[in-house]
Amino acid sequence: MKYRKFSKTGIPISEISLGAEHLEFEDKKLLLDVVSACIDHGINYADFFMPSPNVRDYMKTALKGRRDKMMVAGHLGAVQKDGQYERSRDVKKCELYIEDLLTRLDTDYVDMLMLHYIDDADDAQIVLNDGLLALGQRLVRQGKARMLGFSSHMVMTSQALIETGSFDSAMFSINPVFDTMNVDTDMDGLFEKEHQQDEIGQERQAFYRFCETEQCGIVVMKAYGAGRLLDKNSAFPITMTTDQSLEYALTRPGVVSVAVGCKSVAEVDAAAAYCEASEQQRDYSGVIKKASMATSGFCMYCNHCLPCPQNINIAKTIGAIDAMEQGDKGGVRMYEEQSEVDCIACGECEERCPFGVEVIDKMQSADDLLDKLS
Ligand code: SF4
Ligand code: SF4
Structure with a gap:
């Protein structure tokens, strides 16, 4: 070293x-x-x-x-x-x-x-x-x-x-x-x-x-x-x-x-x-x-956007969606551990995110995916 x-x-x-x-x-x-x-x-x-x-x-x-x-x-x-x-x-x-x-x-x-x-x-x-x-x-x-x-x-x-x-x-x-x-x-x-x-x-x-x-x-x-x-x-x-x-x-x-x-x-x-x-x-x-190419919008899984009033682990949820989009079955497992994604679109997380992630849209996608899985 x-x-x-x-x-x-x-x-x-x-x-x-x-x-x-x-x-x-x-x-x-x-x-x-x-x-x-x-x-x-x-x-x-x-x-x-x-x-x-x-x-x-x-x-x-x-x-x-x-x-x-x-x-x-x-x-x-x-x-x-x-x-x-x-x-x-x-x-x-x-x-x-x-x-x-x-x-x-x-x-x-x-x-x-x-x-x-x-x-x-x-x-x-x-x-x-x-x-x-x-x-x-x-x-x-x-x-x-x-x-x-x-x-x-x-x-x-x-x-x-x-x-x-x-x-x-x-x-x-x-x-x-x-x-x-x-x-x-x-x-x-x-x-x-x-x-x-x-x-x-x-x-x-x-x-x-x-x-x-x-x-x-x-x-x-x-x-x-x-x-x-x-x-x-x-x-x-x-x-x-x-x-x-x-x-x-x-x-x-x-x-x-x-x-x-x-x-x-x-x-x-x-x-x-x-x-x-x-x-x-x-x-x-x-x-x-x-x-x-600009990278604004990519989640870095840092959870700097917390706390969430709905107690959503935002990094983990987006990580699971990203993993599934890349065909990683581990993403489904990670996702299923999280029983629900009940985002109320308060926007607090988006204000805190340093990487310009559209969290509310991501949570909507997560909810849609959860519906499909259930
Ligand atoms: S949405 Fe932003 S603050 Fe939250 S985990 Fe992703 S990169 Fe970090
Ligand atoms: S917009 Fe959704 S995910 Fe973000 S802090 Fe509010 S409830 Fe939590």
Whole structure:
């Protein structure tokens, strides 16, 4: 495993890290096996945004006696409401969930404290001015967090956050398809022309360079596009290998690590194999040119759209529909586990979705499919 310096702090972080979100509802053994495999490969950073108590308790066991081998990123702003994940800006509630994380992990600190999921400019103002940033900074002063970061999917919002000088890291979604999407931003005058590249979105590329200049280390999420980039049957315009996807993300300026959302030991092994891959295996140049189709509307199965007043697991439901559309019988099984899809079209999820997914239409399709199956 190779290590990079975590921006200003100089703390070494493995090029491949663990995005633990897919382990949230898995059993304890799987989580222990995945974390052990990571440590065996020299992976030393796990992004751990999930607020569910079980997965936090399992992680405590996984890290027992080897907390020093794995940095943990906790998220300030990821809480639960009625048993579901919810993004919150309630300072007291957010602090409770971070204290809960420390208690459940049996640790005095998280290595990285990410202010969670800030895409919208108005929301950024709330985070900066209404107590969440102040809380994060206090937790750092108290030694309960070593570094401060934020997670986002939006260039302009992220740039504004970095310009405050408050953050050591940005967790940001990067893959060639996202990078070639049209980005509705006005970056005129902010970046030098020489930074602009041919096929890759100029605004995003300039943003990565900005992070590098500001020493705000990027931890990449969605490097595989929720698995779509690796799946030749998906509707994504290109298919890549794990080596190509990781190479692409790791060669963006400012990137310090790619958090791979592994849900099996085999997936950890596949990601870690990147370290031994040849230049030829990593070469992604041939696929970049094909990546120029916009991807807005593809679900990334992140559940950032929750909570749903009807208690629908939106990511799982869309995942099942997508799987069935691709002829995967597992999709039917996943779908049947969910007894009903009783969407009331309130639209709250669509407002929260960072990827422009038309959730209400998807829920209607899910309902139609359920009728056909019954
Ligand atoms: S609809 Fe959007 S927010 Fe919800 S799971 Fe899909 S990509 Fe994530
Ligand atoms: S539109 Fe449907 S799926 Fe989305 S939050 Fe409302 S009820 Fe839930």
